[in-house]
Amino acid sequence: MRSFIFRQSRTTLYSDINTSKIVIIDNLYKALHYRKALSDHTGWSGYLKLLIRSLSKRRIFYFLQQQQHITACGTIAIGFCNHYHVSPDSAVIGSIWTDPQCRGQGLATQGLQAAINYMIGRGTSAFYIDTQENNSAMLKAIDKTGFGKPVGSFE
Secondary structure, eight states: OOEEEEEEEOOSOOOSOOGGGEEEEOSHHHHHHTHHHHHHHHHHHHHHHHHHHHTSTTEEEEEEEETTEEEEEEEEEESOOSSSOOOTTOEEEEEEEEOGGGTTSSHHHHHHHHHHHHHHHTTOOEEEEEEETTOHHHHHHHHHTTOOSOSEEEO
16 A cells, blocks of 8 residues: 655744643653553554664653553654654654544644654754554654655555
């Protein structure tokens, strides 16, 4: 299946984001602190993978939660992508997921914008995201976030 690649240069923060429900896991301490929510969501093997990845400065996990339940989440890879070339100072946002019971509420868009705001705060200005050509919900979130038209594709 074909996936579209989107790129955005951005230095301005998104406004009106409720960050009280958004958690950024960018170090081992945070991964340990949120172990219950994370292990409930990913299972223990997924949680152990997340712990190992949290040791890297090039991988970040984020999630939105309501009442200790993860409702949406995603990852940020800094300076690398397994499917296409990116510059070392760019961020690739991917593996975005929304709980099926919470879809249609704009949670993926909120998480995406919060992740970009976080990375802008760290000095990043180049952002990539990709999704399958038939993922209309993600294409809508990408459009709402201002990525514009695809800059490429891959199979």
